[in-house]
Amino acid sequence: MNGVMGVIFASDNENKLNELTIHRTTASLPFCGRYRLIDFALSNFVNSGITQIGIVTRSNYSSLMDHIRMGRDWDLNRKNGGLSVFPPFVLNSSREMYKGKIEAIYSIQGFLRRCPEEYVLLSNSNIAMNIDFDEVMAAHLAAKADVTMLVHRAKPTTSRRLVVESEGNEVKDLYFSITPIAEEKDLGLNVYLIKKDLLLSLVEHEYARGHVDFEKDVLMKQLGSIRINSFLVKSHAAIVDDVRTYYNESMKVLDPAIREDLFYGDSIIYTKVKDSVPTIYKENACVKNSLIADGCEIDGLVENSILFRGVKVEKGAEVRNSIVMEDGKVMENSSVCYAITDKNVTVTAGRTISGYESYPVVIVKDKTV
């Protein structure tokens, strides 16, 4: 798709992801055994022919840089376009890091102006989905919309989800959920297609008035004066807002229909290639209903769980309803249940870790239990 550039905001909801984002951005949050969340946004862009991509970071972005490097794994090491990563930009006036998307966009306006593309696709990084942006563009042009925002049908389980009320495709009302709502609504995915010039003028206008929130200060205010359309994403879209949604959305991927939506459509989700060996199942291995990445060594029990690359589960150990990230080690006769263990966590022999389904316990990166 010529004429469209992409912008990814690498940091959102970091405060609600607690321990999981102490060492990293939301964009580099590990997901589904071998991916990072940003892989979905990057792959969707690349698969739709969008190869001019800016990534705006706020803090702790070294894990993100390590993951994307020159963008080769997404075919983004280009002469024309490719990846531009923007390290945290300290705004001169306040000596503070940017607070919201308006400031973030303002901080990269030079980059946006320099790029030849006419349209911009803005995307948060906390979304896992597999979508063709060509269809979004076609709908946008057909409706002569000024902004097209992607939505999915779901129950808002967390606060501050953007509820979108549309007639036909035209957005009539926008508001944030305050408490969980029991019925399904169209919820914003924080992905927007907009003409670059319009975006820049809207952002400049609000920035000058000290506003920071793109949804509240731009979209809600402009409703009625510009045409905002919604585009319903029918295939599965996972939104990761906090530790609990991270856990729930991860576990959903054990469902074959959802994996089909995320990974087996026409488009491939790419990620950094690590050349791990295939996983070894030893004599005592017993693995049920689990997603297992390469490079694991399993001699114990794994049930309803996700193992990332290079995880070891020793003899007599049990992993149930848990997410064990890269290089985790679950040693002999230990037990891990309803837990998220971050990268390189060791659970020593005989220990038990257990959370609850509604409150999975998180073990921070590099810790030994």
Place this chain on the structure above:
Amino acid sequence: MKSRNKKECVAMLLAGGQGTRLGVLTHDVAKPAVPFGGKYRIIDFPLSNCVNSGIDTIGVLTQYQPFELNQYIGNGQPWDLDRLSGGAYVLPPYVKGKEGEWYKGTANAIYQNINFVDRFNPEYVVVLSGDHIYKMDYDKMLTAHKEKGADCTIAVINVSIEEASRFGIMNTDGDDRIFEFEEKPKQPKSTNASMGIYVFTWSVLRQYLIDDEADPNSQNDFGKNVIPKMLADGKKLYAYRFKGYWKDVGTISSLWEANMDLLNPKSGLQLNDPGWKIYARNSAEPPHFAAGSAEITGSIVSEGAMVLGSVKRSVISHSAYIGLGASIEDSVILPGAVIKAGAIVRHAIVAEGAVVGEGAKIGAKQKAPVAGEWQIAVVGPGAKIAPSMTVAPAEMVKEGK
């Protein structure tokens, strides 16, 4: 002439082998492109060995069914071989003026690419073949070659005296200097089997290749012609003793065995080695999924595979599908193969994209090889086995049958 493109050592990888003994597996691809170990192809081993040994300029000589291999190697990026200077070059035979012909033999293949090697003006050339599974540091061999001031160094591995008559045997003196070379001797005098890995001093080899080409009686083969001639001329040929895992996977039985060696921690074939990674072109698949009904033990399973049935002592490659109630034992399931519900697979290789129908029976359990060969049933690439059909041990099924 000093050239800025100079490389101390260039590797030439003979990847043109037809691999007729692998039957249907090499019907459409060259032997080095045959899948191995769940996510690799045979050629990943010499390529990764080169890169890990610090050799960054590799000519890959192809001629038989080159497309898949060419596409697989691409710009060499998966092996870190997309370099500004050097990298991986696929070298098919080409027409030179009025002449131009297929590679007649291993030595002729290098002869036809003398110009390619000369471009890098190397001191040494490593000649490798694309049909062995092993991890080896060629740099150590090169160091030995330099220390001895050799014209040619040949890597050898110690084999049992029974096996020795299947290999080229190097008879050496106390200093490992080779005084005699015997191709598949009936009465072997030693057990130093050639691994098909040579280091040559380029200026010496270059002349021998030109002389060999001029000899109308030569078969233009390293083992049959060039090495014996160098020995006869009193050139300095040394054996380099390699210890570790090495296997020629030229037959169905040995290819199957090498896959099984991955499952056996005592086999010496250990790929999970951060210091010596084997690289492969990645298939970009999600992690594999073991369903609630799956039973997997003593096996390896690669990305994108989906297992609903039972898998024992087997290699399940990426994107393979093992249906509900299917039972796989002592077998190798290659990428994208589909084993449908209730099928039984024993001592078999099911190739890429093959489909084994519901309740089909492939192969039979075996205790020991017959006359050194396991009776492995092979379902060829893309072959479809109808439900409840039987494929006998050692039988090969082609696509369309």
